[in-house]
Amino acid sequence: xxxxxxxxxxxxxxxxxxxxxxxxxxxxxxxxxxxxxxxxxxxxxxxxxxxxxxxxxxxxxxxxxxxxxxxxxxxxxxxxxxxxxxxxxxxxxxxxxxxxxxxxxxxxxxxxxxxxxxxxxxxxxxxxxxxxxxxxxxxxxxxxxxxxxx
Numbered sequence: 001x002x003x004x005x006x007x008x009x010x011x012x013x014x015x016x017x018x019x020x021x022x023x024x025x026x027x028x029x030x031x032x033x034x035x036x037x038x039x040x041x042x043x044x045x046x047x048x049x050x051x052x053x054x055x056x057x058x059x060x061x062x063x064x065x066x067x068x069x070x071x072x073x074x075x076x077x078x079x080x081x082x083x084x085x086x087x088x089x090x091x092x093x094x095x096x097x098x099x100x101x102x103x104x105x106x107x108x109x110x111x112x113x114x115x116x117x118x119x120x121x122x123x124x125x126x127x128x129x130x131x132x133x134x135x136x137x138x139x140x141x142x143x144x145x146x147x148x149x150x
Contacts, residue, residue: 049074049082 004012049072056063056071069079 050085053082 001015001018004018052072053068056068065076065079065083068083069076072079072082074082
């Protein structure tokens, strides 16, 4: 241990680690890398699982937790986490889409309003009417009998 400390200083491994590796090599281990471990991954809340849940629920709105669990191969607790994250991201996506659509509709409405105003202005200009006072004067003349219906 003193040789390790004198060689590596503060970065030397602890005594416990040295004894652990000694016992591992004594049992026949020949590599320093970790062995492959089967089982579920550290995190199931990964984009692939969220996308899978989103796709399954889009295809069948009545899909059960049991079917989702069988499809993903995870425990009930982890499935609940994935589903809640899927629903949260779906709601965020829906709200983002709703906000974008609302903004697009408002802009389209403003543009349409400008186009309608321009069309009305052009039409009235062709008739020689330039102001709303002239429109009101024309309406008064019509109501006073200045124009006959025939």
